[in-house]
Every structure is written in structure tokens, then in C-alpha cells.
Amino acid sequence: MAHHEAPGGAPVVVDVAHLRKSYPVQGAAPRTAVADVSFQVRRGEIFGILGPNGAGKTTTVECLAGLRPADGGTVRVLGHDPQADPGSIREHVGVQLQEAALHDNITVAEALDVFASFYADPADPAELLDLLDLTAHRTQRFRKLSGGQKQRLSIALALVGKPQVAILDELTTGLDPSARRATWDLIERVRASGVTILLVTHFMDEAERLCDRLVVIDGGIVVAEGTPAELTDGLGGGRAVRLRFAGDDARRVAFRLLTELAERDDDVAGVTLAPAAAGGVAGAHGGEIEVTGTRKVLFAVVRELAAADVVPDDVRTVQRSLEDVFVQVTGRRYRADETEDQEVAA
Template identity: 65%
Template sequence: MADPVVEVTHLRKTYGDKVAVDDVSFTVQPGEIFGILGPNGAGKTTTVETLAGLRHADGGTVTVLGHDTQRDPAAVKDLLGVQLQEATLHDKITVGEVLHLFAGFYSRPADPGELLDLLDLTEHTDKQFGRLSGGQKQRLSIALALVGNPEVAILDELTTGLDPQARRSTWELVERVRATGVTILLVTHFMDEAERLCDRLVVIDAGRVVAEGTPAGLIDGLDDERTVVVRFGADDAGRARQRLDRLAAEHHDVVRVEELDGTPGEIAVSGTPRVLFAVVPALAEADLVPEDVRTVTRTLEDVFLAVTGRTYAPQEPEPELTTEGVRS
């Protein structure tokens, strides 16, 4: 395996009495899209800002391409591109102007015209920043993170506030950027975004890493419980619930039966991976035909519940601080 391009070891950052990042460690391999996933206020942005040398750590070490970003942040200036969550520009500056301006800050900048093409911004070259849509602003922020021709790019909450179509388009752009050879650290509180894009990830909660691995590996590592959801019309729902309750009493492999909120007549039955083979015959014997049957797919939200004991709430309130603010 190649040497990691990013190494974070026992990172710690505090603001007064508040511990924002507590003993965080991970490595990022060349060419990966590596995710830092967690709810708002978990310490994600503080982690990557410290990694980029924008904040001073209280403990631990951080290296990017072999350079200690705490001791010598200037050493990674041309190696690391950063798109921060709250970055903004003057409303009157145009897309082309800001790209050429930022290109002048680097010794080996990327070609602004090629970046415009890569990120589908060429037709907006002369458009002022204040007139761009949310998706166009995010594409421009990615372009500015790449204009220094970095080997590693940090993209922080780049799809927050975008509509579903703009989010999907941005995901495709991130994959396109990775295909050019750039290693990406993706900071996000969106579970679906992490599952779609990340090769590996860490889940951070309250400043600590609570899970690490590939999205599929983390999901597969959950227990073997499976859930089948059946939906019945009003005439059959009561009788179906009675039959499934009896099934739960008869078979130890069926561990729970519950009616779901939101859709009348939906009943969830949970058990071992063979739970479906118990539910279908039981309903057939009672001459009960559901209007719909589906199995529930596990997600990273289930992983978060398993490791923290609570439901994932991506928009948890930010902690109140009397010194520097801790962002997500």
C-alpha cells in the first residue's frame, strides 16, 4: 500500500472548557475520496481547519504529504486546496476575475479555462458572483479549491442548501475531480452523500471518532437483524397484525412487530435474515395478501445508532462558546 497523503494522529483541539476535537486519528490514501461524517457541532470543520494549518492544535500531529501543517503550514500552500463551509466573495466580482485572481497566489496554478470547463462554468465566466445560483457558487468554490493545482482538496459541506438536482450534479463533479488524480477530503453531515461518494470515512460525534471504514463495510458490520415491511388495506390491517403478533410469539427468530407511523396499515417485522421466509407463509396461510412488501435497507444512520445509542440528528444545535466558535 502507498504511503498515506494525510495522517492525523491523536488530534485534540479545545476552546476554553469546550473540547471540540478529542483524540481524532485517521489516514487518507492517495486518490481516495475520504469522508469526515457527523452532525453539526461534532468537530468536523475544526478537524480539517487544523489539518490545513488554519487552526492551532492543542495536541496530536497532522501531516499532509509528509509536511507537518502545524509547524509549517506554508509548506502545503501549493499542495492543499480548501473549500470552506462559510467562504464567500464580493457580489460584483465575476467568475473569470476571481479565478485569475486566485491563480496569481500560487507558483504552479491550474489553467483557469480548464477549470471552467471541468466544472461546467465556462458559460458563466463573465457572470458576477452575486448573480450565481447556489449550485453555480458551489462549483466556483470547488474551482477555487483546485486553482492552485493541489494534490489534496478539502471540500467542506459543499452541498448544504442545494436542491436535490444540484446536489446530484455536484456529486458528479466531485467524482470528476477525483478522476483527475486529486485526493479529496469530503466533510459532510449528509449520510446519503457519504454513502455515494466516499471510499472510506470516519464518523465523528462530540469530537471523537466513533466509527471508521468503508460505507459498505460499516453497514455490513451491523448485526444480522433484518426488517420486512408489509402494507395492508383498512379491511385486512387488523387481522394481519393479529397474525403477525402470533407469529412473533411462535418463532424466536421474529423479534419485533410494530405498526409504522405515517402510512396506515404498514407493519414492520424484524428478525434474522430469514424473517421474510417466516412472514410470507404466515400471511398466506391466513389468506392475507399485502398491497406492498419491501425489505428495509440498512444505512449509515443505522451505524450511527449502533455506535452512539441515539438517532442521527444532522442539524443538532451548535455549542455556545465564549472564545473561537466551533463549526461542524
């Protein structure tokens, strides 16, 4: 998907430098949640904070929202210091945290009215209900709302103060695929209305779909940052080509040629044998050759094989994903079923 690009000269609205935060642990050394996190967010972006559960994501955004004291580093939001004066950003930053905690019996409209009363110049609740597809549910009680409706209400409450920056934390955890896609569309509509968004997530597909730029946090430090395309292309094998051959002899010759190519061509990073694609017509051992490299890897492979008159039966290109980046920089397999946040102060 083509990402919206924030103007190159757009002002920095969030500036986090060397943020640190530890929690005391009874009878043991303090537990470090955030060891050293730095990043900048420009006006008009959807900026992602991506990482496994317990990586320090929620603690980071709570510190920059002025909801939790940091141990070190600096935070500036719209030029203000939320650590020294949390009230300085209250009118300008909307926060949707992981668990929406409202009274069971409050209605959607009542919740919006209560939150609107906190601000000198709130958004029109009726317009927010319309933006978030909640108008039909305005008289419904909180306990009767579906998971997706609760999340939409949570976003509405974060936007009712007409913030310049909205922090959305683990927005789609627990939602079914349809509700997740609807929420993604909504986030893009919110950004289109002029709000800069910080999106905290551990879902690779969510970050890939929505984020203009992102940081990957693991163990309380930033281990990667850039646009989704920069991160996937920067793997050293950002692109991949898979080749299938009818017989073992052709495959062996191709493997040797391409391995030699990888040693002398900077566009070719590596050559491996991979299982045949599901449903594919397998050779004698059902193997495919996978060649990784830069955007030009396909041209290099085709040129090399054509020169030797070695013709594959099938050629497919494979785009590397943020999940591949995640595995490389964190050293662990992405687990989509992990939904519980581990960042709880002792």
C-alpha cells in the same frame, strides 16, 4: 450505488492521530471541539468526515490543513507536518471552506486568475471553468451567481493550485436538490481527475452516495468508521425484512416463531412489530413484523415460516442506511434542516 475503491495498497496521504483542540471560553473552562480524532486517507479516495453540527468536523480539517493550531496529536499530509510548517502543504492541498468570501464585484475569471497567481504552476483556468461548468459565467460578478454557481467557483478556487488533496467542507449546505445532485456529479469528476477528496458533511445521503470510506465524529471523537456498507451491515441489524399477514392469528404465530428463531440463529438480530407501510393493505391492526439481521436474514425467515406452513401476504426487504448508523452511534435523530455550523471559537 457502487463505490470507487481506492487500491488496497494505495499510499496513505492523510494521517491524523489523536488530534485534540480546545477553545478558551471567558470565565469558564475551555470548550473541547476535538477530543481524540484519528483516521487515515488513502490516495484516490473520497473520504468522508460525517457528523452532527458542532461535532468537531470543521476544526479537524482546519487543523490538518494548517489553518488552525492543534493542542495535541499528530497530523501528516503527504508526509508533511502542516502544524509545524503550514507552508509545506500549501502547493499540494486545496481547501474549500463553508463560506465563500469574495468581493461582490469580482468576476469568475478574475477570481480564478487571482488565486492562480498564488501558485508556481497553477492549473489552466479555462480548463477549470470547463470542468466546473462555469465557462458561460466567466464574466459574471460574484454577487450575481446562484448558490450552486458560488459553490462550483469555490471548488474551482480549491483546485486551481493542482492539489493532490482537496478538502471540501459542507459543500452542498443551502443548495436545492438539483444543485446538490449536480455538485455530487462534479465531485466524482474531480476525483476521476486524480484528486484525493476529504468531504466534510452532515448529510447522510451525500456520504452514502459519494464516500468510499468515512468516519462519524460526535462530541469531538470518532464513534464509527468504515465503508458505508460496513457501517450499515455492522448495526447488528444491517438488513431488515418486513412481513405483512392477512389476519391477527397468522401474525401472532409468525411473531412467536420468529422471536424464537432470533434466540437461536445468529443471522436474526431482532423481531419487532412495525406500522403498515403507507398505502399497504393492512391486517386487523395494520401491523407488520420487522425482522433485522445479517445479509442472510431473509433466508432464515423464509425457511422458518415455510417449515411451519405460515405464509405471509407480503414480504419486503429494507436496506439499513447511514442515517440508522448515525442515530445509533450519536444517540440523536438526524436533522436535515440543521445547516448552521456550531464550531465557532469563543
